[in-house]
Amino acid sequence: MVEKTSIGGLNARMKNLENEVSKAFKSLEYRVQASHLIAGLALDLSQIPNDDRKTHIENFLVCPTITNLPQEVRSLIAETVSASQQTVEDLASFANEQQSPIN
DSSP states (O other), X not given: OOOOOOHHHHHHHHHHHHHHHHHHHHHHHHHHHHHHHHHHHHHHHXXXXXXXXXXXXXXXXXXXXXXXXXXXXXXXXXXXXXXXHHHHHHHHHHHHHHHSOOO
16 A cells, blocks of 8 residues: 655655755865865965975965865865875976976
8 A cells, every 4th residue: 555645744855855955066066166276275385385385285274265164075175185285295396307407
């Protein structure tokens, strides 16, 4: 026998589904925003001397643009920045080597 669903129960399920879809889009929006922020940071870091990079990263991670994001996204940004810091340093080192004369 098929169980009947009340209109109220159906409306509640539809509202729940609507909320879940809204959260998914918001999460995607935050992830896109995070990607743009990380790309901007990587570009900035490539132009900053090695000694100042750590301070720049620390300041970036506590700026209002980042701190206003959900914790999940802030963690994602912090992990990505940490993992990419070495890559940025390697790229800067490589660029410096390319600019120095060959002995």
